[in-house]
Amino acid sequence: MKNTKKEILNVAEKLILSKGYNGFSYNDISAEIGIKKASIHYHFATKPELASAVVKRYLRLFKFWCLIKEPLSSKEKIRAFGMMYKDLSDNCHKICPVSMLSAEYPTLAIHLKNDIKKLISEVENWLSRVLEQGINDDIFRKDLSPTIISKIIYCSLSNAISMYRIFGNLPEIELMTEQILNMIC
Amino acid sequence: MKNTKKEILNVAEKLILSKGYNGFSYNDISAEIGIKKASIHYHFATKPELASAVVKRYLRLFKFWCLIKEPLSSKEKIRAFGMMYKDLSDNCHKICPVSMLSAEYPTLAIHLKNDIKKLISEVENWLSRVLEQGINDDIFRKDLSPTIISKIIYCSLSNAISMYRIFGNLPEIELMTEQILNMIC
């Protein structure tokens, strides 16, 4: 069934987002969805292939997300970007896939590395364009560097949900987003 | 000899900072310093114990660093904080220990978890105090929240060196630090 493949993908995503690529095994997936290890290999021959499918789905999802948010103003786009991380962390202990996989980067297979690079570039380019637009529209401060500020926003939000989940209480993503908007307007 | 213990600690630190806790093994250390796996266990009985020693040394080092930087102004302290990450990433492919270990957090032993919590709190409290002082001294903007801004600075810088090492060229930590100072002044 096609549902099994999707189910494996969903569990793999959850495991990468909580324990990391080197922290989860085919056995974990097996235990969670009640299918034998060997059967997982039928759907995804290797572990890098499985992780790659997870990252590629994220890339498609982000592109779709951008389309949906296109009508918003520059300011609202930044706010929506923050909400994306809020949702991720609310969904119980998940952290940003990019933050996780870039930490483990040197240990990953080459194809997986390339997928991650692509995802990071995509997100950062979107943020840069939004900032540039906002600056041109006199919504954001003129003395900002879109490329540098996009790094600050991207890095701070994606790292926050990983660093503050460990204290049990959810990170204050909305407050961070508002302070960022406060600083760049 | 006491030198062997220190050497193990140094290599373990380097490996955690490049490949993560779950990404390195006693064999890696063995290969690098020419000592057998079993001998490492003599100095550090378990892997969590070894990692814990690395984190505890970071805590001591940071406390010492704070003393050294105490005479600086609030603004210079933030600048020095940025330089700390610059040095880390220059030192070839290293990333922030806190960023790495908080990503892998759910897979770690309980004692190691507590050590990491302590280190994060220590850094964040220092940043908060510096920001508060700067606000009181009319150096930083009055409408900032020291606790939230400290999270933004901490998270963005520590994540930047992990996310941008993967593109080969070093992350522009100084530019990020200057843009941050620009925004909070």
Next chain:
DNA sequence: GTCTATACGCTGATAGAC
């Protein structure tokens, strides 16, 4: 303190029956 030898569980992966 360092070595050799070894234990043993878990890893990702394969072969072949059903």
Next chain:
DNA sequence: GTCTATCAGCGTATAGAC
């Protein structure tokens, strides 16, 4: 498509000789 059975390799860790 899913199963059982099995594999080689590596992981951390221990015992005991030197």
